Amino acid sequence: MYELFRPRALKLDSGYVITCPSGKHARISDKEFLQFKRKNIGKELYHKLSKAGIIITNANKQAVVNAYRNSKQFHSPEIHEIEIGSLELSKRLAKFLSGIPSKRLKIVIRGDKPLEKLEAIKLLLKSLRHSVSLEIYSDMESMNKERLRILNKFKAKMVVPLPIKAGHWLTKIEVIGIPRVSAKILSTEFSGLKRIRLEPDLFENSKRYVKFWQALIESLVNTDIIELETLELYKKAVLGGQSLTCGAVINRLAYDSKGSIFPCYNAMLADEEFFKLGNIQSTYQELIKSQPVISMLKSEFAPNPACSKCAFSPYCENCVVDNFLEHGSPSPIAGARLCRIRKQQYEQIFKWAYGSTRISRMLKAWIKTKDL
DSSP states (O other), X not given: OOEEOOOEEEEOSSSEEEEOTTSOEEEEOHHHHHHHHTTOOOHHHHHHHHHHTSEEOTTTHHHHHHHHHHHHOOOOOOEEXXXXXXXXXXXXXXXXXXXXXXXXXXXXXXXXXXXXXHHHHHHHHHHOOSEEEEEEEOOOTTOOHHHHHHHHHTTOEEEEEEEEEETTEEEEEEEEEEEOOOSSOOTTOEEEEEEEEOOGGGOSOHHHHHHHHHHHHHHTTTSSEEEHHHHHHHHHHTTOOOOSBOOBTTTEEEEOTTSXXXXXXXXXXXXXXXXXXXXXXSOHHHHHTSHHHHHHHHHHTOOOGGGTTOTTTTTOOBOHHHHHHHHSOSSXXXXXXXXXXXXXXXXXXXXXXXXXXXXXXXXXXXXXXXXX
């Protein structure tokens, strides 16, 4: 005996992918899909679907419950996007971050001319008890050899926005890497593999964005470049990850130069009082119990009946900022701009993953790459 765990189906060129709310999935053939629809499941298909948690049996019930619970669990944030300010702010920020139970923190420095504020960055890093990785957004125009020496000491990765032309759109790709010492410091010169990140909020037209994204990924075959946004989507979907939210509050927080706290950097840029969660003068434990954080989490996890039959809803990113700016409410809405983009991307990623293509092999190679 078994019961179905709210399955959703995606048609591939050959066969189907069946997903369920925990983010687990199974690939089945056309013949098996007919058996599945008719609820006439043979022994081999029964074991395949049971292992993936698509069907719930006495043998896998606890595992399915645990997987679903873990997918909903609140995690202490590991990513902290910081608009660096004064030395005094760095001290107060370090004190606030020391109350976060995560063992590892990823510090992402944003804002105006961060390379001119390295003393404040150094003070922050040296005051933290965590294992820390550092990423700095900068055009590198103010880079010099002394600053480069300091950055290499902290193994900082630089994120450099490079302008590109995409049809009639002028946008930017973020190049990520550790800058290399050279006689002439160039913004695109990095040691090791190149990492780039393309973000969908740069485009208003979802179809045009996805078309450009697909062409970009196809152009990366046989190169040493990794596109991090696609890699993250691949991990969530094909490797059984799960993301009902973009990670704001759950896995990231942002801080402006005055010490105010926001769910993410885009929420900080939105300049809306709704997104202000508190200030670093409080403790982390006080913050997560506060009403603004509780309201934000309710908005992120608000159920949307229109999403219930979508095969990609277990991986969908409900961006509260995107929702708020598009239709005036942080709650998710089916068919919103980011929803349209992610649907097309996940469909293409599953097709790449289960096809014997060069892109499939490239994505698998990306997974094995260390130090991402």
